[in-house]
Structures are given as C-alpha cells and as structure tokens.
Amino acid sequence: MKVPKRLQPLVEDGMIDEVISQLMSGKEAQVFVVRANDHVQCAKVFKEAKQRSFKQAVEYQEGRKVRNTRRARAMSKKTQYGQKEQENAWLNAEVDALYQLAAAGVRVPKPYGFIDGVLLMELITDAEGYVAPRLDDVTLSREDALRWHEQIIKEIVRMLCAGLVHGDLSEFNVLLNEEGPVIIDLPQAVNAAGNNNAERMLARDVNNMRAYFGQFAPELLTTQYAKEMWDLYESGKLTPESQLTGQFAEREDLADVDELMSVIEAATTEEQERLERLRAANED
Numbered sequence: 001m002k003v004p005k006r007l008q009p010l011v012e013d014g015m016i017d018e019v020i021s022q023l024m025s026g027k028e029a030q031v032f033v034v035r036a037n038d039h040v041q042c043a044k045v046f047k048e049a050k051q052r053s054f055k056q057a058v059e060y061q062e063g064r065k066v067r068n069t070r071r072a073r074a075m076s077k078k079t080q081y082g083q084k085e086q087e088n089a090w091l092n093a094e095v096d097a098l099y100q101l102a103a104a105g106v107r108v109p110k111p112y113g114f115i116d117g118v119l120l121m122e123l124i125t126d127a128e129g130y131v132a133p134r135l136d137d138v139t140l141s142r143e144d145a146l147r148w149h150e151q152i153i154k155e156i157v158r159m160l161c162a163g164l165v166h167g168d169l170s171e172f173n174v175l176l177n178e179e180g181p182v183i184i185d186l187p188q189a190v191n192a193a194g195n196n197n198a199e200r201m202l203a204r205d206v207n208n209m210r211a212y213f214g215q216f217a218p219e220l221l222t223t224q225y226a227k228e229m230w231d232l233y234e235s236g237k238l239t240p241e242s243q244l245t246g247q248f249a250e251r252e253d254l255a256d257v258d259e260l261m262s263v264i265e266a267a268t269t270e271e272q273e274r275l276e277r278l279r280a281a282n283e284d
C-alpha cells in the first residue's frame, strides 16, 4: 500500500521496508502491518494528543514517575514545551510498559523499538499466520473459556507482580493466538503501588474478563479474583506462582469493630466501677 505520512520517515531511514496493510484503526492509534528486516511486524502510530480521548485522564497519570525534574516542572505548566513533554511521557508509557512486561514474562507483543512516535512490535498471528483475532471476534467453548480465563488471570497476576495494572483491559485489548491470550494496548497502564485508583482499575480489568469469559462459562460469574489478588498483593504475598481460588471471604472488619467496641465498653464500665469503689472508700 501507499506509505502513510507518519511512516514515511521510518521508510526513508530503512527501519521499515514496506507497508503491507492497515489493521483496524482504534480510538488512540492506527496500526499497520509492515515488513522490516525481512520480518512481518506491527507498527502502531499514535494519534495527535488533540484527537485522543479518555486515557489521558488524571486518574491514570498519578504515580507516574518523571525522572527529570526540569521535565516534571515543564509538564506541570501549560507551555508548548510542557505539552510536548506531557505527550512524550504518554507515548513512552506504552513502550516502557511493553518492555517491562515482556521482561517479566507477561504475554505481550515483543517490542522492537519506538521511533518518531511509531511503536514497532511483534505482530501477533494465529496458527495460519493471519493477524490474531481479538477476544471480541471469537466464540469459545466452555472448556476454552475456562482455560483462557485461567490464563489471563495468571497474566494479570504476573503484571501486578511487575508493578503494573493495565487499566483498560477488555475483549478489545486481548488477542488470542494458539498459546492463549496476548495483552495489547498499554499506554494507560498504571503504577500499582503509586496510584490510588490502582485497586479500582484492577477490579475493573479483572471483572471485564470475568464478564467476557462468563458468557461461555457462567460458573465464572461468581468468582472474586480481583479481591483475592489485591488482598494478597497488598499484604506482599502475591507471586506469579500464587494459586488463586476465585473465592474471597470478606474480612470481618465490621464484626471485629463491634467486638472491639464491646471490649472497650466493658473495660470502661469496669474502670468506672473501680473509681467509684475508690471514691467510696475515701469517703469512709
């Protein structure tokens, strides 16, 4: 196909040999199949900031590290330089997340590089070499739904152990190849420890997967993996090998509070009685 304008510099530099086709254009980016180094790869071109949508919301930005303080100061200002830095931080977030997760063994496309706002990565394909379908494109047997659900839960755990929450996980951002689900589309990934919304976002991600796979295996609909996972994570016990059950007993905090109150009340009464006895003894 004709080389799109945004890919032109990479073609000129020899990073890309040929643009083969365009995949579905998402809300945030355009995705192309390209040939580079004699391999078929995937090129994701981010849209300009103005055209992009919800993912830049502040809830995602919290806890994101900006190493350079001059940059951090610039980003907080509404200057052109500040906006540019904000934009770069956003683009870099997906690339950083991909490298971090690939290194942690999470099933994500292998990143190959990030040049001029274009992310080059592994093209996920099915058994025949065609571009892999999204979960939303497939119908599953109950057995496959249970199997792939178990696997995506493991991937989410591995991600959390690496310190990240996807933040926009749904049947549109998970591809399916022969070995199972592959997670894509990560520019909004949030820092699990540094973002106050992380627990809520993790629950949304996990419960989106529950609802999707639950269509084919309804027994999944009552599982509580999000709570179980977060509870282990918070107490420092979550590892990629953790065996989750999908069951979660709400901690009986309220009952504990009631019990505590009655202990305090009993102690207070006892103390009052003691003081009264002392006072009475003094008056004698």
Ligand SMILES: Nc1ncnc2c1ncn2[C@@H]1O[C@H](COP(=O)(O)OP(=O)(O)OP(=O)(O)O)[C@@H](O)[C@H]1O
Pocket: 023, 024, 025, 026, 027, 028, 029, 030, 031, 042, 044, 109, 121, 122, 123, 124, 125, 131, 132, 134, 172, 173, 175, 184, 185, 186
């Ligand atoms: N590495 C890949 N291999 C194969 N297909 C991919 C790959 N990355 C993206 N795609 C395809 O391109 C589509 C858009 O990619 P992605 O979800 O990353 O972009 P987006 O514009 O941010 O999406 P969204 O609409 O969710 O905001 C995906 O739904 C998927 O079909």
Ligand SMILES: [Mg+2]
Pocket: 026, 172, 173, 185
């Ligand atoms: Mg997407």
